[in-house]
Amino acid sequence: DGGITQSPKYLFRKEGQNVTLSCEQNLNHDAMYWYRQDPGQGLRLIYYSQIVNDFQKGDIAEGYSVSREKKESFPLTVTSAQKNPTAFYLCASSTKRTVYNEQFFGPGTRLTVL
Amino acid sequence: AQSVTQPDIHITVSEGASLELRCNYSYGATPYLFWYVQSPGQGLQLLLKYFSGDTLVQGIKGFEAEFKRSQSSFNLRKPSVHWSDAAEYFCAVDLNDYKLSFGAGTTVTVRA
Numbered sequence: 001d002g003g004i005t006q007s008p009k010y011l012f013r014k015e016g017q018n019v020t021l022s023c024e025q026n027l028n029h030d031a032m033y034w035y036r037q038d039p040g041q042g043l044r045l046i047y048y049s050q051i052v053n054d055f056q057k058g059d060i061a062e063g064y065s066v067s068r069e070k071k072e073s074f075p076l077t078v079t080s081a082q083k084n085p086t087a088f089y090l091c092a093s094s095t096k097r098t099v100y101n102e103q104f105f106g107p108g109t110r111l112t113v114l
Numbered sequence: 115a116q117s118v119t120q121p122d123i124h125i126t127v128s129e130g131a132s133l134e135l136r137c138n139y140s141y142g143a144t145p146y147l148f149w150y151v152q153s154p155g156q157g158l159q160l161l162l163k164y165f166s167g168d169t170l171v172q173g174i175k176g177f178e179a180e181f182k183r184s185q186s187s188f189n190l191r192k193p194s195v196h197w198s199d200a201a202e203y204f205c206a207v208d209l210n211d212y213k214l215s216f217g218a219g220t221t222v223t224v225r226a
Contacts, residue, residue, distance in 0.1 A: 004157075031212055040123070042204060042216040043158075050212055058213070090157055094212070101208050102148070105157035 002027045004106035006091050011111045013078070013085070021076045021109045023091035030096045032074035033103065036060060037088040046089075049074055050096075078111065086113045118207050120217035127195050128225050135190040135220050137205030146208035147188040149179055152219075153201045161203075164188060175199070200224045 004025045013019045025032065031050050035043040045058030049068040063082025068074055074093075078085045088110050092103040119138045127133050139145055146165045150158040162173025169181040179190045188205060205217040 006157075033212075040218055042218040045213060048212055092158075101146070101212055101214060102160065102163060103214060105150075105159070107157045108155070110155070 004091060004093055004104060006089075006106040006109050008109060009107070011109055013111065013113050015113055016080045018077055018079050019111065021078065021089055021091075021111070023074045023076065023106060025072055025074075025091075025093045025104075025106075027093055027095075027104065028071075029093035029104070030071070031094045031101075032068065033092040033094075034058075034064070034066065034074070034076045035090045035092065037090055037108075043090065046076065085111055087111060118205050118215050118217040120203075120205055120220050122220045123218070124221045124223065126223045126225060129197055130194050133190075133192045133195045133199070133222065135203050135205075135222070137188045137190065137217060138186050139188065139205075139207045140186065141207050141209075143210060145188075146210075147179075147181065148206040148208070148214070149173065149177070149188075149190050150204045150206060151175075151201050152204065158204065161190070195222075195224055197224045197226070 007022045033048040034046040044060050046064050047066045049055035065077045090108045091106040094103045117140045121136050148163045149161040151161050152158045161177050162171050164171050164181045172178050177192050181188050202219045202221045204219045206214045
């Protein structure tokens with residue numbers, strides 16, 4: 001079955017540590033996205049990538065970094081510069097835009113900073 | 115600025131009753147609109163989408179939504195709610211590039 005996988009489901013980090021969240025898709029989608037979700041705030045875009053080896057900052061990119069070396073993979077690193085990293089992180093993907101941009105989501109990773 | 119507003123943070127509905135979730139958007143061009151559902155601790159699942167044509171769109175799980183340009187609204191409805199419909203619902207507008215703008219979400223509680 002095609003889909004998006006995120007790992008791990010739960011992640012705990014000590015303050016001052018960097019941590020990398022995995023996102024893999026086998027939908028052959030060109031574009032991939034990272035969102036952060038906090039209670040009552042909906043989804044906020046961190047980074048997105050339209051093609052391999054290219055990515056753009058979203059609305060809340062500070063303290064995060066990404067890479068897109070392969071079409072199917074878009075890992076997100078939460079750095080120690082991110083002041084409040086505890087949140088639910090969602091990865092999504094979509095095909096190359098035709099009429100509209102329908103995004104498909106992974107199951108999410110819950111990050112907790114101890 | 116483009117934005118999506120979901121006026122209701124939380125709605126409680128009895129099982130078997132009808133449900134309507136409100137969504138208002140602010141967008142200059144022809145909007146492409148989506149409703150997603152999220153069960154606790156899970157990712158988002160697309161319920162339905164509107165991009166042109168008939169203003170009443172049908173989705174999965176018995177949901178439908180009506181696009182009203184004059185009111186800048188895209189409200190989600192279900193005639194008879196099941197306990198499994200308890201979840202958080204998000205309205206989103208396509209910003210005509212690679213971005214979606216999401217509302218803050220509406221949490222639906224279903225009571226027996």
